[in-house]
Amino acid sequence: MSMQLPQRVKIVEVGPRDGLQNEPEVVPAEIKIGLIDRLTDAGLPMIEATSFVSPKWVPRMADAAQVMAGIRRKAGVGYPVLVPNMKGLEGALAANAEEVAVFAAATETFSQRNTNCSIAESFERFKPVIETALAHGLKVRGYISVALVCPYEGEVDAQAVVPVARQLYDMGCYEISLGDTTGAATPGKTQQLIEALARHVPVNKLAGHFHDTYGQALANILASLQMGVAVFDSSVSGLGGCPYSPGATGNVATEDVLYMLDGLGIETGVSMQQLLVASEFICGFLRRPSVSRAGRALLAKRRRAAQAAA
Ligand code: HMG
Ligand code: MG
Numbered sequence: 001m002s003m004q005l006p007q008r009v010k011i012v013e014v015g016p017r018d019g020l021q022n023e024p025e026v027v028p029a030e031i032k033i034g035l036i037d038r039l040t041d042a043g044l045p046m047i048e049a050t051s052f053v054s055p056k057w058v059p060r061m062a063d064a065a066q067v068m069a070g071i072r073r074k075a076g077v078g079y080p081v082l083v084p085n086m087k088g089l090e091g092a093l094a095a096n097a098e099e100v101a102v103f104a105a106a107t108e109t110f111s112q113r114n115t116n117c118s119i120a121e122s123f124e125r126f127k128p129v130i131e132t133a134l135a136h137g138l139k140v141r142g143y144i145s146v147a148l149v150c151p152y153e154g155e156v157d158a159q160a161v162v163p164v165a166r167q168l169y170d171m172g173c174y175e176i177s178l179g180d181t182t183g184a185a186t187p188g189k190t191q192q193l194i195e196a197l198a199r200h201v202p203v204n205k206l207a208g209h210f211h212d213t214y215g216q217a218l219a220n221i222l223a224s225l226q227m228g229v230a231v232f233d234s235s236v237s238g239l240g241g242c243p244y245s246p247g248a249t250g251n252v253a254t255e256d257v258l259y260m261l262d263g264l265g266i267e268t269g270v271s272m273q274q275l276l277v278a279s280e281f282i283c284g285f286l287r288r289p290s291v292s293r294a295g296r297a298l299l300a301k302r303r304r305a306a307q308a309a310a
Contacts, residue, residue: 006230008267010046011257012177012207013039015282016067017048017082018251019239021060023286029063031285033070038278039236040074043270044254048101048233051082052091068095080141084115089129093136100133101177102126103143104168106161109152110145110181114244123167130171142173143209148185148193151245155189158196169201176206177233180220181245183213187223194227207231210252211245212238212291217252218260225266232257237279237290253292255279260294272298 016036020027032050039047049071055062064081073079080099083089092100104122105111111119133140146153147161165176178193190208197206208224208231210217221232238253258270276298283290290296 005225005264005266006228008230009225009261010231011044011254011261011268011270012046012048012231012233013044013236013254014048014209014233014251015039015235015237015239015254017051017061018233019235019237021051021058022240023060025286027060027285029066029070031282032063032067035236035278035282036067036071036079038274038281040072040077042274042278043268044077044275045269046078046080049079049081051084052088052095053082053084064091065095068097078139080139082143083129083133085125086128086132089133092133092138097138099139099141100129101141101143102129102168102173103145104164105145106147106156106164107150107153110150110244113152114145119164123171126168126171130173134172140173141175141177142168142171143177143179144168145179145181146245147178148180148189149182151182151248158193161193162196162200165197165206166200169205174205175231176201177209177231178206179209180211180217182248183211183217185210185220186216187219190220190223191227194224194229198227203228204230207233209233211248211250212252213247213249218256221252221257221260225264236275237283237295238292239282250291253290253295255290255292255295255298258294259298 050064050067051061052064078099080101081092081097083100130140144164210220234254234257235251236254238250240250279290
């Protein structure tokens with residue numbers, strides 16, 4: 001391929017949080033812990049473990065403290081947790097989290113639906129959260145939901161995303177993850193957004209968070225790689241969706257992202273074989289197949305090889 005792509009990419013595994021927050025079935029804390037430990041074994045450098053949000057809003061994350069207490073933390077691996085407010089940060093600090101993520105939105109309607117406040121109010125909330133987190137030596141990541149398309153307001157103009165990204169960055173977020181919450185964005189629009197943001201925030205501070213509802217996520221990742229973005233969020237087996245984005249399916253599957261990056265010769269440090277172990281573990285519990293195309297193909301190939309050897 002002629003274009004210059006990053007030589008190394010950081011994959012941020014968000015399955016245990018973004019994936020399981022929306023799961024209809026109750027997933028006990030010990031299963032979440034088993035999943036996170038297997039993801040650690042797969043070599044993922046960052047695993048978003050849970051969120052300290054209101055259990056009235058997202059009941060599936062009510063066991064955040066238990067999950068954080070149970071996981072095996074490997075040195076050098078980040079286990080960020082989502083926090084919407086000071087109460088969430090207090091929970092994260094009590095759980096010895098070393099990294100938190102705040103989440104903003106690019107549209108007013110989504111901000112209200114997801115966090116019950118306007119965009120401006122969300123920044124008022126973040127101010128003490130980020131200040132206190134940084135004062136405690138925590139790292140803070142920032143998300144922007146509906147950075148491309150909003151389920152309530154439709155197409156989002158890149159210029160509306162710029163001030164949100166700027167503020168998160170100026171307030172001390174070390175990385176801004178751009179959420180295609182609905183999974184409806186296409187590569188041209190993705191590149192326009194990155195181009196607009198890169199004038200205000202260094203491109204190496206941007207991450208892509210693509211849901212795969214319309215099957216566009218890998219194309220959006222490749223388009224982002226071409227623009228110099230080298231951090232992508234993904235979810236093992238393509239688990240998940242957002243409770244405030246009706247009809248949106250899970251994040252792009254980590255197996256699919258890894259297969260593409262491996263093929264491009266881009267380093268990630270992640271082992272596909274071990275990732276498939278994590279995938280089989282959670283899909284076995286949920287009693288449904290992975291939605292990862294690469295994952296399914298690799299498992300089918302493995303089964304065929306085992307049958308041929310038998
Ligand atoms: P609110 O109802 O306005 O807040 O919700 P409140 O302060 O009035 O609190 C309501 C109740 O929740 C109170 O309990 C609080 O104590 C409790 P009560 O007194 O009634 O018994 N509460 C909490 N409990 C535990 N931890 C907390 C917490 N905060 C309040 N941190 C609030 C406002 C922000 C809290 C609520 O809207 C909320 O929790 N929202 C989170 C929604 C969420 O988690 N969405 C999914 C994650 S974002 C996402 O998926 C997008 C992303 O993947 C990127 C993308 O794809 O776009 C990141
Ligand atoms: Mg998401």
